[in-house]
Amino acid sequence: MTSLIPSPSSSAEQTVVHATVGDPRVAPLLRELGDEYALRYGRNARAELARYPNEQFTAPYGGVLLLVLERGEPVAGGAFRRYDDTTAELKRIWTHSARRRRGLGRRVVAELEGEARARHYRRLFLTTGPRQPEARGLYLAMGYTPLFDTEADPETIGPLPFEKHLSTGKATAL
Template identity: 50%
Template sequence: MSEAFVYTTPLDPRAAPLLEGLAHEYATRYGDVLREPGEPREIDRYPAHLFAPPHGNFVLLLRDGVAVGGGAFMRHDERTAELKRVWTHHALRRQGLAKKVLLELEAQVLRQGYERICLTTGFRQPEAVALYLGHGYTALFGPVADPETPRKLPFEKELVVPLAQSEAAPRHAEAVQR
């Protein structure tokens, strides 16, 4: 069994099953509360170009050539990237894949010159909340708030820039391909 990260685009055919699974997950967890009639599905709210270098990126975690996880980020502001679509195949959960994707995205965010990450996750995704809290993200919502009230749960994290990178890397450098 071999695993590799591949930087690509949400339009890559290998990403389609994961993104459809994510769309299904959003629909089953949130279909009754978040989407207004006529609005695009959450998965379709952001065009692919926002997840392209130099301001963003999209990564797939391939296992034996098949996408088992993935994620993306886009520019939030000059020093901040916003994570989107951190996801693993529904049948492969609890194997640490989301952690692998999160760590790879953090490394790529740094390689592209950002110093901070922000993100939101849904109020019906306790697995995601635990992932982010367990990896040093600060919750920007009250821990005693009724989870049905805020709807979107924001997080942030200041990244530690390695000394060698902070001295030598240009801002928003070309994406490193693996």
């Protein structure tokens, strides 16, 4: 079941909704994300999307999946899952390829931070691939601490881990 939950930063054109992985609006974006992983990392990279059971991205298991809709159409989204009692792990963050460079990724991460904070998580953890410099730049710009040597060749590191400690104040500004 999808619930429309307007975010404080919703506009007439954009709405943030909670969804499940089974929501038909999620499928095209996950498919595009899988295609992008395959393009950057090879055919077997699609398996990353199936690595965790879908229910881990639902409230009873400590997770959430959010979509940003423009005029009812999904343009971006992301999720988190419970990592441990105090940490949520950001996963499946994507922006439709035709809608990039408009701040939607930043909006998704900020919305996820707010949801994690509301659920009393105190820390966020995530990894991104070494062939995703846009994601690396986004997380650095949003105050995430790299848990790797930023001077090293990302290809020698593998998945690039980041963390962010959440304050009890407002989410990151959009």
